[in-house]
Amino acid sequence: MSLKSFDLSIHTQIKPFKKIIKVDSDKSISIRSFLIGSICQNISHTKNVLESEDVLSTINCLKKLGVKILRKSSGSYAIYGKGLGSLYAKKNTKLNFGNSGTLARLIIGILSTTPDIDVKITGDHSLNKRSMKKIQILMSEYGATFQPKNKFNFPLRLISSEMPIGIKYKAGVSAQLKSAVILAGLNSYGNTEVIEEEKSRDHTENMILNNSQLIKIIKGKKKIIKIKGREYLNPINIVVPGDPSSAAFFTALTLLNKKSSLTIQNVGLNPTRIGFYNLLKKNGANIKFKKITKNNNELRGDIHVKSCKLKSLNAPKSYYVNSTDEYPIMFILAALTKGVSIFKGISDLANKESNRITEMQKILKQIGVKSIYKKNQIKIFGEGMITAKNKTVNVSNLGDHRIAMSSFILAILTGAKTKIKNFETVFTSSPSFLKIIKHLGAKFDIKN
Numbered sequence: 144m145s146l147k148s149f150d151l152s153i154h155t156q157i158k159p160f161k162k163i164i165k166v167d168s169d170k171s172i173s174i175r176s177f178l179i180g181s182i183c184q185n186i187s188h189t190k191n192v193l194e195s196e197d198v199l200s201t202i203n204c205l206k207k208l209g210v211k212i213l214r215k216s217s218g219s220y221a222i223y224g225k226g227l228g229s230l231y232a233k234k235n236t237k238l239n240f241g242n243s244g245t246l247a248r249l250i251i252g253i254l255s256t257t258p259d260i261d262v263k264i265t266g267d268h269s270l271n272k273r274s275m276k277k278i279q280i281l282m283s284e285y286g287a288t289f290q291p292k293n294k295f296n297f298p299l300r301l302i303s304s305e306m307p308i309g310i311k312y313k314a315g316v317s318a319q320l321k322s323a324v325i326l327a328g329l330n331s332y333g334n335t336e337v338i339e340e341e342k343s344r345d346h347t348e349n350m351i352l353n354n355s356q357l358i359k360i361i362k363g364k365k366k367i368i369k370i371k372g373r374e375y376l377n378p379i380n381i382v383v384p385g386d387p388s389s390a391a392f393f394t395a396l397t398l399l400n401k402k403s404s405l406t407i408q409n410v411g412l413n414p415t416r417i418g419f420y421n422l423l424k425k426n427g428a429n430i431k432f433k434k435i436t437k438n439n440n441e442l443r444g445d446i447h448v449k450s451c452k453l454k455s456l457n458a459p460k461s462y463y464v465n466s467t468d469e470y471p472i473m474f475i476l477a478a479l480t481k482g483v484s485i486f487k488g489i490s491d492l493a494n495k496e497s498n499r500i501t502e503m504q505k506i507l508k509q510i511g512v513k514s515i516y517k518k519n520q521i522k523i524f525g526e527g528m529i530t531a532k533n534k535t536v537n538v539s540n541l542g543d544h545r546i547a548m549s550s551f552i553l554a555i556l557t558g559a560k561t562k563i564k565n566f567e568t569v570f571t572s573s574p575s576f577l578k579i580i581k582h583l584g585a586k587f588d589i590k591n
């Protein structure tokens with residue numbers, strides 16, 4: 144399904160607000176619920192699913208691999224699991240991952256160790272520019288091959304391993320690579336061991352944690368995940384919480400918009416996803432988590448935010464893994480907070496939907512905010528809450544939902560005359576973004 148493209152123009156500052164909202168459901172958990180449900184035994188159920196472009200790409204790919212998926216009502220699905228190693232497609236079947244790096248890497252993990260897979264894999268214009276070298280090298284350890292040789296971006300041909308054997312993997316900051324190894328290990332002979340060198344998102348482990356016959360997690364100085372291959376996966380029942388990354392944009396807006404307050408209900412508060420909130424709280428942000436509960440091994444609760452005076456941000460490398468998606472909006476916060484903010488260990492931002500470092504620098508420069516990137520860190524020389532009604536900001540078609548949303552927040556806080564090309568890219572992760580932001584009082588014009 145391709146979205147009708149449209150541009151957005153904004154030229155009015157937002158007024159103070161006091162509101163209660165719900166944000167779109169968590170994309171990471173929504174995608175994983177379908178992928179893992181498809182390789183479980185029997186019928187899995189997932190509710191409150193994010194019905195965005197990336198999730199629809201996931202459903203379409205799984206249907207091409209023989210998985211029956213029924214939509215029972217809005218956001219509620221039954222997934223008829225085929226069991227481990229049972230996905231199948233005719234030779235040269237084309238799987239299109241759309242804009243989703245998560246879908247791409249995780250499904251490559253599943254298919255690399257699934258018998259008799261020989262498929263063509265591709266994505267949209269933005270995804271096809273992103274390097275898949277790391278996932279290709281990893282899956283070649285299991286015996287999977289990719290053609291043409293030495294080509295590291297889509298489109299590609301994936302041929303699965305005839306005899307996949309479990310591997311040992313030292314995991315870094317990428318939860319997608321870690322998840323791909325876990326999922327590949329489920330189909331492999333023997334044991335797969337993941338040693339977590341750096342803590343990353345743990346949604347995949349959480350979703351299969353109730354299968355004690357195949358997963359063991361040893362927590363010490365480093366977390367070790369042991370996967371016993373060729374067992375069976377019990378069906379899952381998932382209720383997806385709100386996405387903390389989507390909530391971050393409304394949180395940032397509230398913090399900087401004077402005399403404003405916001406309650407965001409039922410948001411995922413997984414400790415590996417709230418680095419953004421922890422960093423801001425450390426620097427004076429008025430953010431509180433309330434009504435915290437646990438469901439499917441995942442914490443969730445309400446986020447209460449009030450406008451306040453922030454200190455400049457100092458984010459060591461350790462924050463990167465728990466707030467990867469929020470860096471563009473953190474750069475906006477830094478630009479509109481007085482003082483020098485420093486973000487370290489961010490080189491991986493160059494391989495997202497766009498090069499988020501250089502693209503955000505271009506946007507900040509247009510409102511007169513200086514930034515310097517060198518030696519894997521960026522310094523942003525924050526101007527404080529500026530009024531930029533005399534400035535013009537143009538955001539080109541980057542196919543990057545996080546930059547589009549961040550630019551929107553910048554525009555309504557400063558009043559800069561802003562044009563954002565191809566804003567429909569936001570619907571890959573946050574189809575309700577415009578509806579929510581309008582509810583908060585923002586004004587914008589859509590240009591088809």
